[in-house]
Amino acid sequence: MSRLRLSCAMLCLLGVSAAQDIRVPNSPVVGEEASISVSGSGKATFYLFGPGTAHKADVNLGEEIDLQPNDLRRAGEYFAVICSGECHSASFYVAAAKPASLTFLVHPSRVPVAQGNAVSGVAIPFDQFRNLVLAPETINFQLTSGNASLLSRPVRTRDGIAWFRTASGKSAGAVQVVASLNDLSTRRALQQVASDPCNLRITGQRTAKGILVQTDPVHDCAGNPVPDGTIVTFTATAGSEKSTVDAPIKQDVARAQIIASGPAVISAASGVVMGNELRVGAR
């Protein structure tokens, strides 16, 4: 914008003759026709500078200068300059049109259940020419999991942006997040996943090959099954010897075969969560 002002100032400084009165449009909107009137008579050169726009035309003073919708496609401050001997300028602000699309960002795409302020969303309305709509609008944010509504909150945009922040729900699964503005709506999905395992418990028994040890069904503290593939580390300590197996959970249970013939103490851990200890006697 400062470049525009500089260009306009340079043009005006070059001017040397009689003054004209420029009347710019009042509250113009992008994509709409507008007109500029200039007093006086005779020929003049008209310049229009705006965001991403530079336009030059020969005009007759005293006649209306029509601006086509394509001349005002970008919202922002425009400068009209008339040069006929000397140059005169006037500025006007072109506002964005009504919202035509809604850009919606939701973070994160995966979130553990029951986490405070873990989910955030930002909605930004744009008009049909992709101008940010700065005029305050009310955007409704809705979070639903299955048929249950987790959140419904209207938020006024401020400087063209509306946002929310909320806690994650208690059930693992997909969550639909919708931002709507009048008849516009944008849908996003995020995945609520189980949190850290809770009450990790193991059982074991001797087999011909050694000790078969397995967890009880692994759930988080809200009762959600921990996803398959999550690693449970089994550790068997027999005297000064130790054996470990990193086994993935499959259908809620992790299993491992540990080779040990003597008495052993077996423990389990998943990430930073420890389970119970199990003592298995000698074969």
Added chain:
Amino acid sequence: MKIALPIILVAVTAGLILLALTGAGNARGTVGIAGGSAVYGLTSKSTTPQQALNNLLVEVQRRHWDRAYDMLSKTSASDKQAFIQDWVGSNGSLRSFSSLEGFDPRPLHITDDQADMRVRLHWTTPVGPIEDVRDIHLVREGDVWKAVWPKFEIATVPAEVIPVTYLRWDLVSGGADDQWGSKNVDAPHVRIISMNAVDTAEGAVVMGEVVNEDTIPAFVNVNATLVDGAGNAIDDETSFDKIDHVLLPKQVTPYRIDFPTVNLKKVKNVRMDVKAALVPASADPVIGVMDQKLETDAQGKMVLHGALLNQSGQTVNIPHVIASFYDNSGKVVWVSDGYVDRALLPQSSEPFAVEIPKSLSATVHNFHVVVNQYSLGRS
């Protein structure tokens, strides 16, 4: 004078050729230098245990298997095929991509007709130089010494069907024309759960452990920047191969970052940075780490011994063991790693050993081993 100079030059040249043909065979093998005769068929006679071992290893280096096998005692338990496989590896193992660069033998015990030699073998491998120590028994048969090669079991597995039912994660990336924000998938959430920086004779070492806290696999790399008192970066390194890069959900890996030329006294601060990316992965194969035990080996070094047990139905070509060692307060005091040079066949086990610095032998109270694996033809 005109005739004397050419005669001297010819005599010196002949002398040098003779020295090369005979002298090298008696030379002691050293790192990076092949001993033995320079000319095929002119191997010197094995009249001493050192010479016998030297000649044998030179033929092994040259992969002259017939000649090498002929240098073994008739009492050897190994057949020719097993002897060759002992040296060249199989099943795409690290050994099969390695070559014997040099050797360093020394006698342990020698009598008139029996000898025990210890040889340090220096291998060049795709993952860097690797040292191996072997004790070899030699006997005198007539006027020559020969090595008694122990029986080498060629790993075989019985024909069987092993159902693989573990998870696999695939990655589907959106197209370039997707709307902004419509298909973003966050990078996995990983966390450094411990960090320790120590000074060693080789330089500063930063080590610790990282956990994947997410529900999807992560490709992880840890960077460390050493910063001096003025806030300037002294050095910047990554964990390179001293980490298990692919972490499944809730899996923990040790990491170690070496700064070979830096003294920790100059360091005021260490900036840690862990990078995680989405990656396709499989929960298979599962490798158990059995019979882990801290022991002092024959050379007086403290080592962690154990055996890797492949509980899946797939060959692991190059197993890589990374171990973290803790003091009695649970702090990571060392991270050590080692490659196993033999492939891990389905349902079979292979021994491993990783070394701990002598200075830490009294400090180490506990340890945790993870197994990184490289399988040919798999991502």
